[in-house]
Amino acid sequence: MLINVCICTFRRAQLLSTCLRSLSAITLPANCSVKLSVVDNDEAGSARKTVEDIQAQTGTDIGYTIEVKRGIPCARNHAIEVANGFGADLLVFVDDDEVVDPDWLAELYEVSAEYDHQAVIHGAVQSKLDPSVPPSIAGLFSTRERAERQELSACATDNVMVPMAFINQHKLRFDESKPLAGGTDTIFFTQANKLGIQIYHTNRAKVTEFVPLSRTNLSWLSKRKFRAGVTDAWRKISRGRSKVGVMLSAAFQVLLYSLKSFLFLLAFMPLKRNESFLRVAKACGVFMGCLGFSVDSYQKIDY
Structure with missing residues (x-):
């Protein structure tokens, strides 16, 4: 079983570095090969040095490619092609502003295995705020914990494992018609769900999202x-x-x-x-x- 973990990024070197460092320390699922890849949505290749630095410091092998067409759905579609190039069975998306728990991937994989790797598995995302954020704003980031194995009609790409066989069978791709618009991941998984795949949430596979002060208002x-x-x-x-x-x-x-x-x-x-x-x-x-x-x-x- 080959798992491709992908991060799509655009000019956020420090956040990407922290994310990759956490990924270099994860526990790998038993009997699995894991490929880590970065899709840089900056045609200038601004993330290349960050990737090379983390590789040198941790010894982690990280694939690096550039998607020159600007827009997050374009980068995500590029990630699908990279996963196919690896021959991946499972594609995992995490955001470049997240840090994963050491057992995150192993937990995600174990839950996926319970559904014979035929379902989309979405993990938990916890927001971490600067201590200076007032309670009247910090409280807005407190999300109600979903039930374990709660079935969803859609999800985001912030912490998700997807079976590649289903993607390829239905030729699913993220909508690039409005490349800078948000919500294309929700639309993608809504369409996947309509085509018959189940989406389940697990609280066992956790990542932490670092929220910049610019978003706390x-x-x-x-x-x-x-x-x-x-x-x-x-x-x-x-x-x-x-x-x-x-x-x-x-x-x-x-x-x-x-x-x-x-x-x-x-x-x-x-x-x-x-x-x-x-x-x-x-x-x-x-x-x-x-x-x-x-x-x-x-x-x-x-x-």
Whole structure:
């Protein structure tokens, strides 16, 4: 069994270095070969030195390729081709701003084996914030833990293992029509799920995401929720809901959570106010997504 672990990156050398260092120290699954690869989405090859430095310092063999077409879906599709070049049975994606637990890959693999490597397995992602972030913002990163083996209709590429046979059988690829837009991973896995593959969550395979200060404010978070809403509109409509019905529901959510946000403001409950405000932002994204609106999420780099 050959596993290809891939990181797609774009001009985030320090974060990538930390990620690769954690990957060089993982426990390998029994009876498996593991290939580690980096897809650099910078045509100038800015990540090459980082990869070479980590190889020299740790002795870890790391494949390095460049995807010159700008956009995260382009880099992810390049990763699929790299995995096929290796003859990989399983492709694992992690983000360049994450650090993996030492037993992360072994746990991911063991859960996958329970489904005979015929399912997508998504692991847990924990956010690590700077201590200076106030509770009214830090609380927004506290995610409710999913149940072990909870079945999902979609997931992200932030910590996921995918069987290559299914990808190749259905010729699945990430949508490159809007290369700088967000949500293409959610769309990819939604389509995969519709084609018949199950997606399961596990809390056993853990990674930690280091959140830069530039993302710990209500402005950035509301834009992120808006983008998520745009993608959610596509998912709702693709499941058969009417566009008008989705828009009416979103409009109601905007009114409801705007009122809640105002009431929590009066009650001096900043975290609850912010939570409601983000619900407004996501509902606005759903409404605009129904109208065909899209956002170039990856135009700007967060370090």
